[in-house]
Amino acid sequence: MVAPEEVLKNEAVRAYLFRMIGEEGMSLLEKFPPEGEFSDEDLAESTSINLNAVRHTLYTLYGKRLAEYRRIKNSETGWLTYLWVLRLDNIDNCLTEDTEAVLEILQAREEYESMNDFYICPQCGLRYTFDEALNRDFICQNCDQKMDHFDNDLLSEALRRRVDRIKENLGKFD
Known part of the structure; x- marks a missing residue:
């Protein structure tokens, strides 16, 4: 996988992503932890970005195959949790x-x-x-x-x- 900071060095790619996900989305990409899977709630808390903005960004990136998730179900509550990773290696x-x-x-x-x-x-x-x-x-x-x-x-x-x-x-x- 490609680290976000590597992809974001390219000004043309930054401009493309900015048009796609806006300022808050770019902020999420810049603050996205380098390794592991993260829930949208964890990302919102760790980056201080509004939860709805985090979700919107992740789903937009998912639509372009630049993010993916794994869904897990809590056996006690039945709640689903989505664990997200970036796939910026698909940017090209x-x-x-x-x-x-x-x-x-x-x-x-x-x-x-x-x-x-x-x-x-x-x-x-x-x-x-x-x-x-x-x-x-x-x-x-x-x-x-x-x-x-x-x-x-x-x-x-x-x-x-x-x-x-x-x-x-x-x-x-x-």
Whole structure:
């Protein structure tokens, strides 16, 4: 297993995790004991972080396979206790999966931009595809202004460059 302090040295990983779990979550990662399994109550007490914030962070990390738990049942009370460990050694897979998901979205947007001709309302800024504009006689449905042609070449090029950079980072080439 990878120690949290090792993973948290990377600023890009810190930024990614911060967006995922916020300030209290980052504080939990920084204070998480280096070895062993810990209940959420123990973690809240030892780190002085609100129990709900600890639970939210652990379940968020669990959803990304960056934490895991073992469940034990108290034979007298029937209560379940979850003992948590961090699995930050999965961070590379997590980052790759999320980056690939973003890549899919950007590729779909890039295709949409390149396959359509657009018109825009100069008054309110609503953008329409050619077919939508034609169906509305090139009059904005929002403010009844005449639409102008919208040149999306700059946007299309920016999307292409972004997609290419992400593919390069992932080692994917067409």
